[in-house]
Amino acid sequence: MSNLSRRNVIKSLTLAGAGAIISPKILWSFPKKKDKLGVALVGLGYYSTDLLAPALQQTKHCYLAGIVTGTPSKADTWKLKYNIPDKNIYNYQNFHEIANNDDIDVVYVVLPPSMHEEYVVKAANAGKHVWCEKPMAMTEAECARMIEACKKNKRKLAIGYRLQHEPNTKEYRRIVNNKLLGKVLKLEDAAGYVDNRTNHWKQTRELGGGVMLDMGVYAIQGARLGTGMEPLSVVSAKTSTTRPHIYKDGLAETAIATLEFPGGVMANIKTSFGENVNFMNITCEKGIIAMAPYSAYAGVKGKSPLGDINTPYETPWQQANQMDDDAQSIMNNKPMLVPGEEGLRDIRIVEAILKSADTGRSVKL
Numbered sequence: 621m622s623n624l625s626r627r628n629v630i631k632s633l634t635l636a637g638a639g640a641i642i643s644p645k646i647l648w649s650f651p652k653k654k655d656k657l658g659v660a661l662v663g664l665g666y667y668s669t670d671l672l673a674p675a676l677q678q679t680k681h682c683y684l685a686g687i688v689t690g691t692p693s694k695a696d697t698w699k700l701k702y703n704i705p706d707k708n709i710y711n712y713q714n715f716h717e718i719a720n721n722d723d724i725d726v727v728y729v730v731l732p733p734s735m736h737e738e739y740v741v742k743a744a745n746a747g748k749h750v751w752c753e754k755p756m757a758m759t760e761a762e763c764a765r766m767i768e769a770c771k772k773n774k775r776k777l778a779i780g781y782r783l784q785h786e787p788n789t790k791e792y793r794r795i796v797n798n799k800l801l802g803k804v805l806k807l808e809d810a811a812g813y814v815d816n817r818t819n820h821w822k823q824t825r826e827l828g829g830g831v832m833l834d835m836g837v838y839a840i841q842g843a844r845l846g847t848g849m850e851p852l853s854v855v856s857a858k859t860s861t862t863r864p865h866i867y868k869d870g871l872a873e874t875a876i877a878t879l880e881f882p883g884g885v886m887a888n889i890k891t892s893f894g895e896n897v898n899f900m901n902i903t904c905e906k907g908i909i910a911m912a913p914y915s916a917y918a919g920v921k922g923k924s925p926l927g928d929i930n931t932p933y934e935t936p937w938q939q940a941n942q943m944d945d946d947a948q949s950i951m952n953n954k955p956m957l958v959p960g961e962e963g964l965r966d967i968r969i970v971e972a973i974l975k976s977a978d979t980g981r982s983v984k985l
């Protein structure tokens with residue numbers, strides 16, 4: 621109940637009682653609006669451990685209230701480190717019981733992509749708002765079911781595209797969307813790093829591995845945000861690997877694609893697990909916006925004829941900023957900045973790129 625409606629209830633009780641004293645019991649029975657939302661992280665791997673949990677120590681509008689893990693030793697470590705009560709610690713078998721826990725307002729799914737749909741749907745059915753890491757899921761159909769589950773339960777869904785909350789990304793988008801350098805003529809971007817692991821989920825197709833789902837969504841986001849448009853087709857695409865012993869059965873270590881946007885604008889994008897690469901050049905009528913890096917945790921920066929784009933901050937401010945934005949949208953009942961529909965758009969393009977690479981043909985979107 622909002623403070624306003626609490627006041628209205630109190631007001632009408634006062635009027636009804638014509639001066640009678642209201643029992644404190646009656647007032648306490650109306651739940652107060654929370655100052656901070658309680659977040660439960662599902663999956664305590666690298667991103668939760670190194671970025672999200674530290675970021676949740678900096679957030680103003682949400683805090684680390686609970687964890688969901690299949691590894692009892694992790695539960696012990698996290699419990700001590702972050703002072704998490706036993707009643708807020710779940711495993712994958714008793715996760716559904718989170719429905720009865722008022723400390724948890726938001727479930728943040730930080731699992732391998734093949735598990736995103738299952739846990740997003742379970743969290744929504746448990747009555748929790750949901751944040752889900754990128755890539756949203758493995759297929760467009762999974763994304764659609766996740767959106768539907770949150771709608772059906774009247775819960776909000778956000779995807780962890782931290783860059784959309786980031787000031788330097790917002791600045792290049794402002795220049796593009798307001799045509800401050802005229803129209804976009806073409807775009808080129810590349811997102812990659814050298815991943816030497818051999819049997820991680822990123823190298824396992826069934827778990828959502830392959831570069832296209834993982835780093836590919838950054839290259840796709842760059843092309844969509846950098847042109848300010850939605851692609852009409854994948855003109856061509858090619859996947860490859862220099863390490864077939866790691867990226868087996870045609871799983872992509874590297875992918876390149878040309879996307880066609882309205883007005884004949886072409887974006888050449890590249891993504892790789894075999895190369896450290898992180899830049900985007902947006903060629904506009906009156907000059908180039910050159911971002912490098914454009915998708916790092918800190919140090920995102922660029923140059924354009926309008927000046928430097930370089931608002932500094934330190935890791936993990938980006939993640940804290942994203943979660944605070946999303947917590948405020950929930951508390952104020954505003955649309956999420958990066959809703960499920962935004963994750964779905966990228967997965968549709970991932971599928972089209974893989975289809976184009978497989979068939980050697982262009983694929984309409």
Ligand code: NAD
Binds near residue numbers: 780827
């Ligand atoms: P990770 O492998 O380090 O962690 C995955 C976690 O899932 C582990 O705790 C693991 O124990 C758990 N898990 C449960 N069941 C599993 C199973 N069947 N197989 C494998 N692991 C299982 O991965 P990560 O790097 O933390 O990535 C998790 C999610 O976060 C992915 O969706 C990834 O794309 C995303 N991520 C996002 C960013 C970002 O910048 N937004 C950065 C890194 C990772």
